[in-house]
Amino acid sequence: xxxxxxxxxxxxxxxxxxxxxxxxxxxxxxxxxxxxxxxxxxxxxxxxxxxxxxxxxxxxxxxxxxxxxxxxxxxxxxxxxxxxxxxxxxxxxxxxxxxxxxxxxxxxxxxxxxxxxxxxxxxxxxxxxxxxxxxxxxxxxxxxxxxxxxxxxxxxxxxxxxxxxxxxxxxxxxxxxxxxxxxxxxxxxxxxxxxxxxxxxxxxxxxxxxxxxxxxxxxxx
Amino acid sequence: xxxxxxxxxxxxxxxxxxxxxxxxxxxxxxxxxxxxxxxxxxxxxxxxxxxxxxxxxxxxxxxxxxxxxxxxxxxxxxxxxxxxxxxxxxxxxxxxxxxxxxxxxxxxxxxxxxxxxxxxxxxxxxxxxxxxxxxxxxxxxxxxxxxxxxxxxxxxxxxxxxxxxxxxxxxxxxxxxxxxxxxxxxxxxxxxxxxxxxxxxxxxxxxxxxxxxxxxxxxxxxxxxxxxxxxxxxxxxxxxxxxxxxxxxxxxxxxxxxxxxxxxxxxxxxxxxxxxxxxxxxxxxxxxxxxxxxxxxxxxxxxxxxxxxxxxxxxxxxxxxxxxxxxxxxxxxxxxxxxxxxxxxxxxxxxxxxxxxxxxxxxxxxxxxxxx
Numbered sequence: 001x002x003x004x005x006x007x008x009x010x011x012x013x014x015x016x017x018x019x020x021x022x023x024x025x026x027x028x029x030x031x032x033x034x035x036x037x038x039x040x041x042x043x044x045x046x047x048x049x050x051x052x053x054x055x056x057x058x059x060x061x062x063x064x065x066x067x068x069x070x071x072x073x074x075x076x077x078x079x080x081x082x083x084x085x086x087x088x089x090x091x092x093x094x095x096x097x098x099x100x101x102x103x104x105x106x107x108x109x110x111x112x113x114x115x116x117x118x119x120x121x122x123x124x125x126x127x128x129x130x131x132x133x134x135x136x137x138x139x140x141x142x143x144x145x146x147x148x149x150x151x152x153x154x155x156x157x158x159x160x161x162x163x164x165x166x167x168x169x170x171x172x173x174x175x176x177x178x179x180x181x182x183x184x185x186x187x188x189x190x191x192x193x194x195x196x197x198x199x200x201x202x203x204x205x206x207x208x209x210x211x212x213x214x215x216x217x218x219x220x221x
Numbered sequence: 222x223x224x225x226x227x228x229x230x231x232x233x234x235x236x237x238x239x240x241x242x243x244x245x246x247x248x249x250x251x252x253x254x255x256x257x258x259x260x261x262x263x264x265x266x267x268x269x270x271x272x273x274x275x276x277x278x279x280x281x282x283x284x285x286x287x288x289x290x291x292x293x294x295x296x297x298x299x300x301x302x303x304x305x306x307x308x309x310x311x312x313x314x315x316x317x318x319x320x321x322x323x324x325x326x327x328x329x330x331x332x333x334x335x336x337x338x339x340x341x342x343x344x345x346x347x348x349x350x351x352x353x354x355x356x357x358x359x360x361x362x363x364x365x366x367x368x369x370x371x372x373x374x375x376x377x378x379x380x381x382x383x384x385x386x387x388x389x390x391x392x393x394x395x396x397x398x399x400x401x402x403x404x405x406x407x408x409x410x411x412x413x414x415x416x417x418x419x420x421x422x423x424x425x426x427x428x429x430x431x432x433x434x435x436x437x438x439x440x441x442x443x444x445x446x447x448x449x450x451x452x453x454x455x456x457x458x459x460x461x462x463x464x465x466x467x468x469x470x471x472x473x474x475x476x477x478x479x480x481x482x483x484x485x486x487x488x489x490x491x492x493x494x495x496x497x498x499x500x501x502x503x504x505x506x507x508x509x510x511x512x513x514x515x516x517x518x519x520x521x522x523x524x525x526x527x528x529x530x531x532x533x534x535x536x537x538x539x540x541x542x543x544x545x546x547x548x549x550x551x552x553x554x555x556x557x558x559x560x561x562x563x564x565x566x567x568x569x570x571x572x573x574x575x576x577x578x579x580x581x582x583x584x585x586x587x588x589x590x591x592x593x
Binding site for chain 1: 269272273274299300301302303304305306307309310311313314315316317326327329330372373375376
């Protein structure tokens with residue numbers, strides 16, 4: 001059992017979750033309520049990680065993060081280190097890969113709010129911020145829980161992009177999914193099996209918790 | 222709430238795109254104005270322009286001296302700062318909150334500790350004592366609507382808007398709500414705008430009504446005025462007047478107070494109306510109530526007003542009334558529509574195909590400028 005890889009995966013999932021759930025929620029709200037020319041293009045870009053092979057996505061991200069790219073140069077300037085083959089690079093890749101999981105359920109939830117309800121909030125004298133906090137956010141909460149569960153579970157299990165962008169540096173970029181692959185390559189099926197079972201259990205528990213929460217929320221309303 | 226200027230609501234809206242609007246309306250304090258028109262006539266756009274969720278290109282919205290929108294002076298008050306109470310067709314209650322919390326959301330102007338008590342009072346006023354802690358999903362349609370009314374009133378609005386609030390409840394509940402709205406408006410003293418596509422509802426509740434079509438306000442007046450004296454043939458059609466005809470003015474007889482039209486091969490007397498010259502074509506309407514059936518068992522004695530004869534084309538009993546269509550003799554199927562109590566129709570032996578004659582009361586005939 002590669003506990004270092006397991007902890008690294010949990011850290012990656014947690015950091016991704018903390019950044020992506022609020023950011024994805026804001027993006028989702030903008031896409032749900034905004035009306036602008038480039039909306040279909042942005043929606044397509046958000047959905048892209050779902051259909052692109054992880055190796056292709058990983059390749060472009062590696063190009064983007066690699067030495068000599070403007071992003072790598074900026075990162076170097078700000079934080080004094082490289083982006084490719086580091087934990088930070090892994091987080092950045094993870095944010096891109098999980099974008100559709102963090103945005104779609106929340107966007108659907110915002111879109112499902114009756115426009116009259118938002119107008120009613122305004123005519124109750126609620127400022128846009130108060131209407132967002134007291135009305136929109138609670139109504140979009142089930143979507144956010146689904147988004148969080150999907151993002152968490154998917155980050156734990158992500159393999160292709162992580163391998164492309166991070167390699168498999170123990171303690172830095174070697175996640176549990178890569179550790180399983182390595183164990184299989186080394187014919188250590190017992191270790192691979194233990195890690196796979198753990199990953200399966202966590203994923204099932206996460207999704208089940210999200211479903212239960214969503215149902216509880218639905219019945220309370 | 223004491224306010225120096227109680228001039229009521231004034232709305233003027235003009236734009237070509239994206240929704241064409243040409244709207245002028247006023248509603249005094251304590252008055253109930255009905256906006257009546259078919260779907261797509263711009264009723265909801267007007268409400269949204271008043272609440273501020275629709276920003277119209279040009280116009281003015283003001284209540285009691287407060288200006289909410291004035292395109293010339295560049296004034297646009299955001300929706301949450303306009304004191305508007307609105308009851309939506311869907312009620313639009315916050316589904317995750319109790320009835321009390323829904324009302325409290327509109328009590329932001331009160332100190333926090335007073336809100337719960339005030340919300341309870343408002344819910345009691347709409348007869349919802351004991352249901353304060355229920356969520357909208359646990360209330361009936363009528364109860365939800367009362368919560369929506371309580372919430373709309375909570376803010377002490379300068380104007381109350383009702384957007385087809387009766388369309389989603391059953392008939393018995395609707396009639397009870399009509400009575401409650403009638404009672405509430407007596408106590409409130411603010412301008413109330415009711416949007417409806419139901420003419421009968423407008424007639425029953427409104428002091429005045431404005432007829433809307435394709436984003437334009439066509440006519441404003443009391444329901445009785447509009448039905449008796451529609452401004453145009455379009456209004457006449459929209460308020461369901463079926464007896465709309467076109468004739469030529471033959472002459473005026475001001476000394477008798479009469480204008481004479483040519484209709485169905487004879488002369489038709491109407492009230493003196495010098496707006497139209499002899500020889501001019503005009504449209505004219507006559508409400509059902511100004512067409513009187515002659516008794517079929519008693520022959521005519523002497524002159525009757527505008528007598529016309531024909532055969533009954535259709536008969537339809539609708540509740541206590543019979544709707545009849547008379548196909549006029551000597552014309553190519555000109556139809557007069559009139560209604561009479563069922564027992565009168567029976568006593569006169571009215572049946573499809575029988576001969577009958579009617580009088581058109583001259584004072585009931587209203588002349589209109591020719592449409593199109």
